Amino acid sequence: MKSLSNQSHFIVGLFLAFSVFTLSCSGGKILLYPVDGSHWVNMKVLIEELHSRGHSLTVIRPKSSWYITENSPLYTSITIADEISESDNFFEEYLLKVIAIERGDASGLSFLKLQVDLFSMLSKAHYIMCKMVSAILEDKMLVKRLQDEQYDLVLTDPALAGGVILARYLKLPLVLNVRWITTGEGHFAIAPSPMSYVPLPGSGHTDKMSFTQRVKNVLFQSFTFFQDRFVVGPHYDVLIDKYLDYKTDIVSLIQAADIWLMRTDFVFEFPRPTMPNVVYMGGFQCKPSKPLPADLEAFVQSSGDHGFIIMSLGTLVKSIPADMSNDIAAAFASLPQKVIWRHLGDRPSTVGNNTLIVDWIPQNDLLGHPKIKAFVAHGGTNGVQEAIYHGVPILGVPLFFDQFDNLIRIQEKGAGKILKLSEFSSHTFGQALRELLSNTSYRTNMQRLSSLHRDQPMRPLDSAVFWIEYVMRNKGATHLRSEFYNMPWYSYHSVDVLLVLFTVVVVFVFSTVAIIRYVCYKTCCKRKLKNE
Known part of the structure; x- marks a missing residue:
């Protein structure tokens, strides 16, 4: 009996191993376009796992990179000249201003100046990113090399969206390692986000908002609109007009990504609407501790x-x-x-x-x-x-x-x-x-x-890698992607439908009134003729 039990365990184990083998994606080729700093820390976790599973990785990095090394056993690098000098301490300068204002001068004028400084810093960061993408696309030999490599997909962090432009130019499937995009938190670009219980970044609210907080939450949308339309978007518009063969905008290109690997989960995040191509991998970089030095x-x-x-x-x-x-x-x-x-x-x-x-x-x-x-x-x-x-x-x-x-x-x-x-x-x-x-x-x-x-069915990191390999196996994941981003705003919000329905009701009411008036007029005329 014991022998039979061991044999059944062996068969089940063999079946599971075979299942994993059949679902794996052997020897894929991935082009990575990361963002530096703390964003690279978690991108590197994905790189290490993908490398351990036999995938070939190429990383595009700026020459001035802080953490993305040129030589690595994990990947091949392509280094691109950029316009950042050692004297450009954007974050450090901004931090000191934030601390000074928060701990001292908290006047409206100081706050306004801080917002101007923030928009200026964001504009410069995206400008430098766009110049780097332009340098790549102007280098015909490099473009041919990227095309000849026949990558399976582009994996990028869209906080700075150079990789999104490159993926579209090369006509490759796109996977995002994401929480932040060019306009702010990623959910707001891809999923319905009711202002009544989904707090905007920077509002400091929870999902339980008073009336005043909901008013503030709606007003915060103006910052997102201004940032997209006047601070960040114009830099990408120049690239799109020059290198892509149709008119679009950077947010629409981000929305068209096949899979969003979202660096959060609903243990941490407030519950909110989402979409089928959003994969939650919050804590994917976490692992058991090792002994200390x-x-x-x-x-x-x-x-x-x-x-x-x-x-x-x-x-x-x-x-x-x-x-x-x-x-x-x-x-x-x-x-x-x-x-x-x-x-x-x-x-x-x-x-x-x-x-x-x-x-x-x-x-x-x-x-x-x-x-x-x-x-x-x-x-x-x-x-x-x-x-x-x-x-x-x-x-x-x-x-x-x-x-x-x-x-x-x-x-x-x-x-x-x-x-x-x-x-x-x-x-x-x-x-x-x-x-x-x-x-x-x-x-x-x-x-x-x-x-x-x-308490999850599989590790967040395993889930992330599964979906990357899923895109490789299936040459994309368009069946999971909503086409709302191709709709004009008035169609998305059904403004055109409401206008048509309103017009039909108005025409019907006016027609009814006109008919009634006509019938009444005819009736009165007949009575008048009879009386005469």
């Missing part, structure tokens, strides 16, 4: 029962103002926990003996350590997803872009706290940390999110 492990173990805290403000933040770093260090020094702080600026004068300042931390491995108590973070998507995966509560200090919106979702679920820059001081920072550490509900709620995130 010996020196870090010794420092962590020295924390005893108090445990330790880690702090990191992400890859883009090189430094923060000295008074702010001194406030942070002083607050840390008052805690019984040990602290590991990734800090690249000058060493604060108030650093306590319990704080270890380093240039780099193995963040995932520290978050997965049993002695971790809290994570002080800026609210970037990667860090938030890793904290969810490992069940570590967050004290969020949002700086710019999507960070406040990310942290609002964590705070709303009771798994963390937000400390705004306008409220920041050594006292408020220390008080928020002590509440996070002493109130066990934050950890309990975050561990519940972790349990929900892990």
Whole structure:
């Protein structure tokens, strides 16, 4: 009987192995057009997995790239000259302005100037991207090389949409590694987004909005419209007019992608409408922790029962103002926990003996350590997803872009706290940390999110790779794509239908009134003639 059971297990195992084999896509050729910085961190995770499954990868990178190396065992690179110089510190300059305004001058004029600076920075970033794409398409030898390679698809991050233009020019299927596109959060371009319960990025709202918040949410659409029409869109319009053989716009090209690999999920995101070609892979970069280096492990173990805290403000933040770093260090020094702080600026004068300042931390491995108590973070998507995966509560200090919106979702679920820059001081920072550490509900709620995130039929990374290979096998996924992006706005919103129906009703009413008046007139005339 036991032998029969073993034999049946062997047959089932063989069947499953055969099923996986038949669904795989052997030796595909993928052209990647990534975005640098933290976006590259998660794109590299996909690259590593695709390489391990036997796919051939080519990465197009700018010469000035921070993190995308020219030589790699994972991929072949094509390096393109760009117009970024070492003196172009867009993000650092913008961050310092944000901090100065939030912590000091919060007048309407300062806020308006900050928005102008943001639009200027976005315009320059997209301009540089478009110049890089133009350089590729003007290089006839490079274009012929790309065409001769016969790639199966283009995988790109549409936050800067050069890869979208290139995919359309080469007539290749397009897969997006996406959360942000040229106009903002990706869902708003592809799925119905009712303003009544879907908060716009930057609004700072949850999916439970008051009337005033709903008004603000609708008004925030004007920023998206302005950004698309006047800040970002014109740069891509020039490329489209010059290199594509029909009139369109960059948002329509993004909407036409075969598959959207969305870097979020509904453990983190508020529920909202979606589309069949959107694949949720939130936390795909997360993985079990590995043992720490010996020196870090010794420092962590020295924390005893108090445990330790880690702090990191992400890859883009090189430094923060000295008074702010001194406030942070002083607050840390008052805690019984040990602290590991990734800090690249000058060493604060108030650093306590319990704080270890380093240039780099193995963040995932520290978050997965049993002695971790809290994570002080800026609210970037990667860090938030890793904290969810490992069940570590967050004290969020949002700086710019999507960070406040990310942290609002964590705070709303009771798994963390937000400390705004306008409220920041050594006292408020220390008080928020002590509440996070002493109130066990934050950890309990975050561990519940972790349990929900892990309770899936397959790993998010496996799901992402399956759909990339699906597009290779089927030469696209157009059957999953809605054709709404080909419709003019008045057809999409049925304005033309409503006008026709309104016209029919008006004609019917007027015709009825005219007939009644005519009948009445004839009746009166007949009576008058009889009376005469």
